[in-house]
Amino acid sequence: MTDQEQFLAAASLLLGERGLTCDPELLQPWLTDWRGRFSGQAMALASPATTAEVSALMKLCAKFAVPVVPQGGNSGMSGGATPDESGHAILLSLRRMNAIRRLDPAAREITCEAGVILQTLHEAAAVENLRFPLTLGGKGSATIGGLISTNAGGTQVLRHGSMRAQVLGIEAVLADGSVFDALVPLKKDNRGFDLKQLLIGSEGTLGIVTAATLRLLPALADRAVLWAGLESVTAARSLLLHSEKIAGDALEGFEIMPRHSLAAVLAHVPGSRSPLQGAHEWNVLIELAADAAGADALPNLAQTLLETAFEAGLVEDATIAANDAQAEQFWLLRDEIAPAERALGPAVQHDISVPVARMAEFVAAAVPDVESRFPSTRAVAFGHLGDGNVHFHVLAPAGAVRGEWEATDGKAISAFVHDLVTQWGGSISAEHGIGQLKRDELGRLGDPVQLAMMRAVKHALDPGDLLNPGKLVPPCT
Known part of the structure; x- marks a missing residue:
């Protein structure tokens, strides 16, 4: 047996028929991101049902050097949950891990597994006259694990903060299969680094979030x-x-x-x-x-x-x-x-932020600047002004061919927009993550010290580069 055949045999024995499939038809829907911009291949789709199974699977992956691409609802905006074209990786779906382990109305806390759908979480909290203070358009498919891994935002960040502010505790499986258990929420804890915060927003490159304890608030009256x-x-x-x-x-x-x-x-x-x-x-x-x-x-x-x-x-x-x-x-x-814009024709979308106090000034300057530099385009900015985060879209000229325009003029426009944002002291990713879409741009524009720190952390926790390779962390140039 080849190494791949040995790995698949061991993984099949571990996860059972429901937990592992190599059927191309069953894999196909999960090999392309929902926006249709990135596609890849995978040797199998693994769907563990427990943290223990995730841990055992990661130990197998470490033994056979099999890369892992974690995937929640596959509703991300930056291609962060799509494998590359090599077919060497496995997709790791957390959708079967969808239990709510604990809901404490008095403490206003809920502990749930990574595969719980955001809308399901909202409904569970509502039964206890509570609410989870984060929502977004994809609440019917987005999973808690995915929201944590991308540090998702939404329309309530102005008052309540992003996903990072909602997480009280985390459980995650690391690259070697060890389990990081920090689910118990402590108001004060000074035992060194706050490691759960390191995992939030890491897009599955440092560990696989399997469960979380989240804060709840009184229901709106x-x-x-x-x-x-x-x-x-x-x-x-x-x-x-x-x-x-x-x-x-x-x-x-x-x-x-x-x-x-x-x-x-x-x-x-x-x-x-x-x-x-x-x-x-x-x-x-x-x-x-x-x-x-x-x-x-x-x-x-x-x-x-x-x-x-x-x-x-x-x-x-x-x-x-x-x-x-x-x-x-x-x-x-x-x-x-966004759907209305898509109906108008091709466009390039940018999820950007600048300091809150300067966002209106930035929009007023950037819109005519982009339209002047790229004639016949239209720039539009909409979204969360109070968070210093707008969605800055540039619509193609009439007659532009979808797919071709984005790959040519669209790339030049995005680079120009990202340059502008960087000059204004902002970020090229406010709430949608880096994934593979913006990884190279982060490498081009990111602070060298910060990039070096990111690479050092990645190497320390995942020296074999098995966790979501090719995403978020730019390679050394």
Whole structure:
């Protein structure tokens, strides 16, 4: 038997028929990322059911030098869960590990396995009149392990922080099969490095997250969703500061979208309508939220916020959603921007951040700069202004061929955008991760000291480069 045949025989014996397959038809859906930008090959798909099985499998992989590509819901944006074309790696799916091990309503904590779907977590918390304060458009497929591995963001980061802020404890399997068990949450722990934070956002390159303890919050008793039309993105920055001053901790979300993006959604989504009568250069979606203690005051707070914004000349027009159904319609206009843009034709997408105080200034400068440098393109920025993170998309000229344009002009545009972001002291990846999509750009633009530290940590924990090779950590040049 060859080494590969010996490995597959041992892995099959370990995991059983449900836990390992080499069937090309069963592997095929998981070999391409959901955006269709990266495809690869794998010798098998492993689906362990327990942490002990993950540990034993990793020991086998270490023995036979088999690379491992961990995969959650396969809904990432940067190709971080897609194998290369060699076919030497195995895909490691955590989807069978979907148990909620513990839910403590009094402590407001939940311990769940990596394969738990985000929406399932939300539903489990709601039963106890609690909530998990992170959500995103892919909540029906994104897994907890994947969200931790990419340090996912979402629309509530402004108030509650990214996934990193929600994690109280972690269980993970390392490259040699040893189990890092730090699930018990401690408010204070000064025993050296906070190693769980090292694993969060490491995209499966340092260890395979198998379970986590997460914080929960009291369920929302009420919310108010506001829509405002403004003359400029700098006015949106002023409105954000005003909203923070008036609403304080009740400010849950603050999303911006330009006129072009809203028009694209209205044309794309049947039956949709603008919340305001006239068209405005910029639109802002604001969500205020309160638990039971603050629910009674929320309607007056929302009204006060708008009235004082009008008095200060910050908005041209605005409205408050009359009910929850209308609030969801407002959010649908925000959530459908990316699909609406895809319907218009090719585009290159950038998930960027700069210091919060400079984001509006950056957008105001970068949009005309990109459109001038690359004639007939259109640059649009939308998203989480309050987090200093926008999705900066550049739409191709009319007649551009999808696939060809992204691989040629699109690459030059992305390099230019990333250069701009770096000059402004920002990041080329705010919440979608590096994966394989941005690995080379990180190597080109990253701080040499930080890159050297990343490589040193990777080598220390995974000297054989078995964990998600080719992702996140740029090679030495």
